[in-house]
Amino acid sequence: MNNFYTLIYLNREIKEKIEDAFFSFAISPHKDVLHLYIDDGNETSRLIFSANPRETALFLDFYRPPKKSNVIDFFESLEGEKIIDIKLADKDRLISIYFENGQYLLFKLFSGNPNVFLVENDVIADAFKNPDEVTGEAPPRPEAPTFLEEVSPRRSAKNQMTEVNPLLPRNLLPYLIKEHDVDEMSPEKVKEFTNKATQALLDDPHPRVLKTGDFCLWSKEWLDIPSEKECEEVNDCVAFAYKNAVHLRRLHENKEDILQFLERSKSQKESLITQLQQAEKSLKRAEEYEKYGHLLMAHAHEQVTEGTTEITIDDFYENNEQITIPLKEDKSIAENAEYYYEKSKDAKKSYQNARRRLPKVKKELEQVKELLDEIEEIDHLPDLNSWVKDNKQKLEDFGFGSGDDKQATSPFRKFKEGKFEIWIGKSAKSNDQLTSHAHKEDIWLHARGVGGSHVVIRMGNRKDYPPQHVLLKAASYAAYFSKARGMKSAPVMYTKVKYVRKPKGAAPGAVVIERDEQVEMVPPMKPENI
Template sequence: MHLHYFTLSRQSDFLHPLLSGSVITDSYTQRKNEWVIALSRTGQEAGVLQLCCDGQFPYILHLDHSRRGDNSTGVMEELVGWEIAGIGILPGERIIEITFRGREERLLLQFFTARSNFFLIDGAGDVINAFKNARAHIGKGYQLAERRLPDPFEMPPGNFTAVLQSASGDTIGKALKGFQYLSKPLIRELCFRCELAPETPVSALSGAQIALLADTCRVLRAEAETLPPRIYLRNSVPERFAPVLLDHLQGYEAEAFNDINSALRRFCFYMLKHRGVGQKQAQYRAVLERKIQSLQHALSQLQQRRHDPEKRERYQRIGELIISQPHLLEGSAAEIELTDYFDPEMPRIRVAVEPQKNAVENAEIYFQKARRYDDNARQYEQRRADLQGQLRELQPLLETLRESDSPKALEKIEQILKAKHLLGYQAEEAETYRLPYKVYPFKGYDIWVGRSARDNDTLTFKHAGKEDFWLHVQGYSGSHVVIRNPQRRENLPPEVLNHAARLAVSFSAAKHASYVPVIYTKVKYVRKPRKSPPGAVLPSREKTIFA
């Protein structure tokens, strides 16, 4: 019930004396879906209003302080300097309104789970700005839903009875959904207190039972306004929030709080941090186990196809023997018999030749086979090293998943799996997410090239590792280029660095120039200046190569 009307109403009442008369001094975001509004009163800091429009756990909280980080971005900065006149909830709506002294504009904070959003509205009711999807909303009128259900807490008992009996063909649980504010937890609590099963038909209720339901509704409303809010825990883990007593929750511990703000902060922060931990663990473990099994199978198959080094020596020897005995190719035979001078017993060996070619040309055929064997052997070793490297990287992740349920460790593993394309993006991310870089493998290294200026920021500051190498053409606009460095090497092979530099030039305004300086450094030495345009960064400890 963290998003119930009762909860939001009580929270707005709690916030009103804290916010009224305070002045907005800063407005920014530094985490996904989170908005921080810094406040002051009579020149002194007055804490911050922290808002979140997460699809599952949106919230509005007052915190004592919040430090703005280097990765923050300004949000609705036109609000800076405005004085808050008051805050309250719109009647019957899960929408909190903030008004400003001497201004017609107002903030409407909409808490509709997946459609949660925050709007700046002008005096005519049109959207001036929005926290999410601003382009889709700006200039349009803000419309409230017209459908309004009957209020069970305000109507006389006779009206309650009439509305309930109008759904005589339904069960109690379904009929009570026809009243405003009666969510599933409240319906279950009503039925529990009245000793009725939600599956009971309305037609089976007596007049006394209906009257008891109406009286219990009013008791719940009074509790929502006066009782300490509670978090219900199972095995010390928070699972439910409620501004009323939920006696039907058997087997739960109840933790009461002095104020609604503290309770919401504890519940929402915990749930955002730990939500779906068990499900994610199982999902990521299955992904890793499948990939590790696939790598082990590929390594086993590769070892079965291992090249015999004696074949390379045999091809090389035949080529040299053909050159040493050119007279044997004077005829038109497709096969000749060579004397093997490399063997002390000098046996005769038969080899295939192309009669239209001379001795040197036929020898070159066998030399090419020997060289091809060398190439295949190198590819074999490179492939084997790559498979073993992936196993060395993924197996510790699997052990971490088995031993730890830390959200921080889980988040790190999630990012690694996504970067390796082993894990897809969630539905919420899928609408707005696309891979912000192209991948160019080269000699066992993955080189990432940003797609656009905004993607450059995402690539460098969200996807690249701190020990990866970062490149950019000097003096020209262009893509950020990142060389992945999971082994945390201090130096890269020159040919890899040069190849990445050529990519940086190819994806820049200098692509037609003949000799271009390219700077490179580690990602940890690249920072984003505050309020700088997309793609603009400040590297340090950089070196220069020419491509």
């Protein structure tokens, strides 16, 4: 959503609508979200900025009355000030809104720490996030990337394209490369293709949100992926993509908790049913224990020496064939008979209890399966909220919401990215556990050249690699949980777990990559729910 070419058009559209208007006030109705209200005398606009690293965005939205209770006002010195210009930095994702009083708001739309800075006299006077840490410092400066004239022949098609133009939307390049067979092109052809693709972004934009959820400016002739929404203005598609991403994240977070609970409940009930269906064994044991009791009572008058652990006697139930019965060495024969009568009684109770519980547990299992089928079909947050409300009592009856539904503490952090689970080590020992627990086809990642956590993408026996957005998200986590956390961008290496080996006698967490090492440059990113 915050690709440089997107910002070119977004900057123009925002400028056209709010230049010469006045800043009213700014509030934060939600975590990491800032709403700036702009008044041109005829109507009030709402400029929305998301500082969430997963959903960084800037766009104009329709007016909505502000939530004024329990919110903090931001940038109060700008209230009533006239907007005189809006500018996008040269070849960098920095947008500035200039005011008549000489101050300006600088929107940083990249890295793992997006932010808005209020700048006065070329020094940060305030900030949306962490103002105490940045006040008095110089504001971020544009850092134009390097455009190479020569393409490295041995690099991948994606890396070759980003050498020619590092500003291209990297999340879309794998699709573009696959559709146009770029990986089959010579370096010269890759350069020519990249320049044409760049020119299409500049001369022939087609704002749309793909079915994948990605924002795209290329037409269907360039990228033939079905559209979820097509727009006349970039701003409208950015707003749609952002709201859709937020909706899907909230849906996933709320839905995943319930899904995991129901899956555990289903597994537990299936296991219990298996146990209860074996109740016939309890009845057979009850009959056997009762028989032992009768046989021992028939010999109750006999004496046994201290420490005797078994007795062999005639079994009058089986034509007086001999039978050996285990004894409690501290009990007499009569007391052992009573012991077996009690065990028979307990086994019969166990059988009766199983017979009584089995229909109830089977019914509960069917209810859990029905709930699972229903929730898996839900694709909209309001529908999920309504479903939870309608099934609140059932969920509570099964234990959802109680301490019993929490997973045991894991030796490593676990996060979900779509259908993929990402594991992150907590310590050197945890790193060893993580790698040893992973499947050979899982993807292993680690920040290159610095200490840090091992990260694994669980592949569920799939032998391919995960989608690029999943790989980049896991790589950004690996960068964050390493000594490269403070860098703007960090190299992260990755390969299959089967190519990662721990040398004999190596220190905890130390491994060697034997083959197929690849590297991605990513901004360190903190997982959302930490």
